[in-house]
Amino acid sequence: MDEVKVIEIKKSVFAENEKDADMLRSELKAKGVFLLNLMSAPGSGKTSTLIQLINRIKDKVRVAVMEADIDSDVDARKIKEKTGAPSIQLHTGGMCHLDAEMTRQGLDNVPLDDLDLVILENVGNLVCPAEFDTGATCNAMILSVPEGDDKPLKYPLMFTVCDLVIINKMDVVPYFDFDIERCKKYIHLRNPETQIIPISAKTGHGIDHLAEWLLKQLP
Amino acid sequence: MDEVKVIEIKKSVFAENEKDADMLRSELKAKGVFLLNLMSAPGSGKTSTLIQLINRIKDKVRVAVMEADIDSDVDARKIKEKTGAPSIQLHTGGMCHLDAEMTRQGLDNVPLDDLDLVILENVGNLVCPAEFDTGATCNAMILSVPEGDDKPLKYPLMFTVCDLVIINKMDVVPYFDFDIERCKKYIHLRNPETQIIPISAKTGHGIDHLAEWLLKQLP
Numbered sequence: 267m268d269e270v271k272v273i274e275i276k277k278s279v280f281a282e283n284e285k286d287a288d289m290l291r292s293e294l295k296a297k298g299v300f301l302l303n304l305m306s307a308p309g310s311g312k313t314s315t316l317i318q319l320i321n322r323i324k325d326k327v328r329v330a331v332m333e334a335d336i337d338s339d340v341d342a343r344k345i346k347e348k349t350g351a352p353s354i355q356l357h358t359g360g361m362c363h364l365d366a367e368m369t370r371q372g373l374d375n376v377p378l379d380d381l382d383l384v385i386l387e388n389v390g391n392l393v394c395p396a397e398f399d400t401g402a403t404c405n406a407m408i409l410s411v412p413e414g415d416d417k418p419l420k421y422p423l424m425f426t427v428c429d430l431v432i433i434n435k436m437d438v439v440p441y442f443d444f445d446i447e448r449c450k451k452y453i454h455l456r457n458p459e460t461q462i463i464p465i466s467a468k469t470g471h472g473i474d475h476l477a478e479w480l481l482k483q484l485p
Numbered sequence: 486m487d488e489v490k491v492i493e494i495k496k497s498v499f500a501e502n503e504k505d506a507d508m509l510r511s512e513l514k515a516k517g518v519f520l521l522n523l524m525s526a527p528g529s530g531k532t533s534t535l536i537q538l539i540n541r542i543k544d545k546v547r548v549a550v551m552e553a554d555i556d557s558d559v560d561a562r563k564i565k566e567k568t569g570a571p572s573i574q575l576h577t578g579g580m581c582h583l584d585a586e587m588t589r590q591g592l593d594n595v596p597l598d599d600l601d602l603v604i605l606e607n608v609g610n611l612v613c614p615a616e617f618d619t620g621a622t623c624n625a626m627i628l629s630v631p632e633g634d635d636k637p638l639k640y641p642l643m644f645t646v647c648d649l650v651i652i653n654k655m656d657v658v659p660y661f662d663f664d665i666e667r668c669k670k671y672i673h674l675r676n677p678e679t680q681i682i683p684i685s686a687k688t689g690h691g692i693d694h695l696a697e698w699l700l701k702q703l704p
Binding site: 307308309310335336337338340360362389390391392393394397410412413414416417419420421422423435437438441442 | 554635
C-alpha cells in the first residue's frame with residue numbers, strides 16, 4: 267500500500283483552548299477552508315463512511331483527510347488508497363482527544379491554500395473529544411446501530427456539541443433492538459437543532475443525502 | 486422500576502494512583518473480595534453480558550455491581566431488576582475513567598463484608614480507562630463483533646492491560662466482516678497471556694464458559 271505521512275502530535279501547551287479554537291476557526295474562514303470534525307465510538311465506521319462520502323464529493327470540492335489515532339496508520343492508508351484524497355495520519359501518543367493546538371499541528375501538514383474541505387477523523391471515543399473544541403467549522407458524529415439507541419442518554423455532551431449525527435449500519439437494523447424514532451427523540455433532547463442522517467456505509471444507502479448536506483454547508 | 490443508589494464520584498486528589506491501586510488491591514484481598522473491572526467501547530453490551538453472567542453465578546457467589554456512567558442510572562436499574570443483585574450507579578460527572586480513589590468511593594457504598602465478588606462496569610471508552618489502575622483484581626474487556634477485528638491495532642493499551650477479552654455479539658458474525666482468528670491473533674500480539682471467550686449476550690452462547698472461567702479465578 268501507499269506510504270502516508272505520519273505526524274506525531276505533541277501535547278498542547280495552550281491553557282485557553284477555547285480562545286485558541288476560535289482563533290483557528292477565524293483563520294480557516296479567512297482561507298475559505300471548511301474543517302469538519304468527525305467523532306464516534308470505536309468501530310462505528312468513520313473511515314468507511316468517509317471513503318463513501320469522499321468518492322461522492324471529490325469532483326466538486328478539494329478535500330483532504332487527517333486521521334487521528336493512538337497508534338497505527340491503517341486508516342490514512344485506506345482513505346488514500348480508496349479515494350485518492352490526500353490523507354495524513356496523526357498519532358496522539360496515547361492522548362484520548364485532540365484540542366485546537368493539536369489540530370493545528372495536523373493542519374500545518376496539509377496544503378490549506380489548495381483545499382476547500384478538511385475532514386478530521388478524531389480519536390474513537392464518545393467522552394473526551396466532546397470536551398475539547400478543535401476549532402472545527404462543524405462537529406459531526408457517527409452513531410452505529412449495534413451501539414444502541416440509548417447512547418444520547420449516556421454520552422450527553424457528545425450529542426449536545428454535534429451539528430450532525432450520522433446513524434450508520436442501517437443495513438443491520440433487523441438484527442438489533444434499535445428503534446430509530448426513539449433514537450432521534452433522544453438525540454433531539456440533547457440538541458434540538460442537530461441534523462440526523464441515517465446511512466449504511468456498506469450498501470451506500472443515505473450517502474447521497476449526506477454528501478448533499480455537507481456540500482450545502484460549504485462557503 | 487426500582488430505585489437505585491446513585492453516587493456522585495468526586496475527582497481524585499491522590500497524585501500516585503498506582504500506589505493507591507496496589508493498596509486497594511491488598512485491602513480487597515484481605516477481605517476475600519474479588520474486584521472485576523469490566524471495560525469496553527460504548528454499546529458493546531457490558532450490561533447485557535453482566536445480566537447473563539450474574540444469573541449464572543448468583544447462587545454460587547455473593548455479587549454486587551457498580552455501574553459507572555457519565556450520566557443516567559439505566560444500567561444499575563436494569564441489573565437490579567433483571568438479576569436481583571445489589572447494584573449502585575456511579576456518576577463520574579463527565580470524567581472519562583475511574584482511578585483507584587474513585588473506585589474506592591464506590592466500594593464505600595457496597596457491603597464488602599457480605600460479598601465475594603464486585604463487578605465494576607467502567608465508563609464506555611477504549612482509551613482512558615486503560616491508563617488508570619482501579620485497584621481491581623482482574624481487568625476484563627468486551628469487544629463486540631460490529632466494532633471490527635482490528636481494534637487491538639488501534640487501542641493497544643486496552644488490550645495489553647486486560648487478562649480477559651470477551652468477544653460479544655457472536656450471533657451477528659454473518660452480517661459483518663469479522664474474522665475471529667485474525668482478531669485473536671491481534672489480541673495476542675498485545676498480550677499473549679490474555680484469555681479470549683466468544684459469547685452472545687443475546688442468545689446466551691458462551692456464557693457458561695465465561696461463568697466457569699470467572700468462578701475459577703475467585704479465591
